[in-house]
Each structure stands twice: as structure tokens, then as C-alpha cells.
Amino acid sequence: MAEPSTLLLGLLFLAVAAGWVLGRSASASDKGEDKSPPSQYYLGLNFLLDGEQESALKAFSDALAVNAETFETHITFGSLLRKRGEVDNAIKIHQSLLSRSKLPDVQKNQAHLELAKDFIAAGLLDRAEQLLKDLIELSVDHQADARVLLIEVYEASRDWVQARQLAESQLVEVSSQQEPAAVARASAIREKLAHYCCEAAEDDDMRGDTESAGRLATEALNWCDDAVWPQIILARLDHKGDKAQEAYDRLMRLAQASPDRLPEFIQDLLVVSDEIDRRDDVTDLLSALLEHTQDPQMRVIAAEEYLARGQQARALDVIKQGLLTQPSPKLLRQAIELLGEDVVSPEVIAGAQRLASRQSAYLCGVCGFHGPSFYWQCPGCKSWDTLHRPKQ
């Protein structure tokens, strides 16, 4: 277990001192309230001075948890420890709070919620799940927060059946509300439900159950009819079922409706178009899409397609235009590679490749997470469909 840092312990010590003074003054006006025993506070101080940090933390926790007035200080320290990665110590603090029989129920429930967050941070998802289910039963005030966390637990454990059930119950609740914000929330929940169906469809497809995968992807479209992911899954299933024409039609429609997501299915589209001898139409579509966008990634895709079709001059032209209007390291690399070693030295080509490889392919618009691979759910903030290619 990680030792708590001296700085944190020092801060906790000060908080306990302040909290205890507050607690004592409050208790003085209410003789029925339990009073914090100063012995724990001095004991903690002794442990701290002796360098016994674990024992000091325990003593301070004991001192701090005794009265309700110090509760918020305690919760703040617990969450601070969790955010610093000292999850074991956060768990100890919150468990210690829950062991206090004299805390009002509302505060106990809050500690309960914090402990569930600790368990999620520690990867103890089973324990978090049980705590959150209990809390949903116990506290009307904490139900909404507990449901949000419980969905997080189901997502992390890839339990899409339970995630869907919970999201559907959230949707029923939100749909009954009248305020304008409820409409936006309901739409966000529907989008999330579509993603859960797609995750489940991908799992079923991996297991070889294409029938169930198809059913789930179709259900995803019922939740959100302009979602991209279900169409990609359905096209892949069409292709597997020897229906290349259907897959092609679906992906061509998708390319026109959602050109931003084209990099996620361009390879599938090229494969099926070759199979039914419609590659020319894909090349034409890429040219048409290029006329309406400054997106350098679209230029990269179009230039690669022209090169694959043996149209070097056309490819170079598209790249040059891009370098003038909206340059990117990848376009520069393509241009230099295309010019070849007759024109530029191998060192320049290698330099351009290094420059391009440093640019993250994807960036989350919510939390700033970036990396080379695409995910439908951001690995950083767990938002759905927020990874996009940087526009430069």
C-alpha cells in the first residue's frame, strides 16, 4: 500500500485541528451531541512526529469522524486522497465514517457514495456495484448520482445488459419531466443506449453470433437513427453474409451522411466496392466530398485512393492544395514521399515521417485525451463518440 504523503498528512492534521475546534464549539451549544475526544488528536500528532504515517492517518480519521460537523472536511480529504491515487487511504477514511453510528442518514449515504467512488477507482467493481445498488434503495436524494456511477461500473465491466436496463429506466424517468433540459438529456441517453447495443453487437459478432449482432445493431438504430457505428456493424454483417451489394450501398450512404467518420470504414468500403466492381464510384465520391471540406484527413484518404488507382499527378495536386489551405504533418509526409528520393533526400523523407507520427490521430473534444487509435468511448473521460481527428 502507498504511504500517505507527509504533505497530505500535515494538511489532514490541520484539518482535524480546525474540524475538532469547530466540532467542539458546535457541541458546546448542544449538550446532547457527542464530543470529539482530544486524545485521538494528540495520538495522531504523536504518530505524525514519529513518522508513523499510517497510524497517524488512522488516528486523525478516528478523531475527525466522531462528530457530524467535521463531516465535510473528512469527505473532502477522502476525495483528495482518491484523486491523488491513494485509494486505500480514501477507503479507510470513508469506511471509518460509515462506522459512526451517530452520523445522520444523509451524511452516511454521502459517505456511502464516496466509498463506491473509491471502489471504482480501485477497480473493485463488484463491491462498488453492491454499494450503489444498496444506496439506490436507501436514499432518494442520492439515487440519481448512484445510478450515474452504477452505469459507469457496468460500462467498465462491459455488462451491456445491465447498462441498458439502467439507462432505459433513466430514460423513462427523464421522459416524464417537463423542463427543456430534459429533452436534451433524453436524447443523450438514447445515444448512449445505441452505443450499448453496438458494444453488445460487437461482442456477439466476436463470438460468432451474427444473428444476435444484427438484431442489436438494428436496435441501436431504433434508439438513434443517424448513428454511424450500427451501420458499420450492419455493413460488416452484410459482407459476411455474402451481401456485398447491400454492404456497399449502406457504406456509400453513410459516407455521404457522415463524411467525418469515413476513416473508420473507408477500408471496408474499398473492399466491398472492389468485390462488386464499383471502385470508380468510390473514387468519384471521395473527389466530390473533397469539394466540400478543408479536412486534411479527407485529403489524405483521397490522395491515397488516387495513388492506389495510379493517378500520381492528381494525388500530388490534392496534397499541394491542402498544404496551401490547411497544412498538416501527414499531408507534408505524403507530399515528400510522393516526390520521392529523386527530388528529396532520404533524411528529409525520414524527418517528415517522424513529424507525422508525432501527431495524434485522434483527440477527445471533451477531455483532451489523444492517441493513435480510434475508440467509440473515450478512454480518458468515458464519453461516447467524442474522439475526432484534429483538423490540422
Ligand SMILES: [Zn+2]
Ligand atoms: Zn475524453
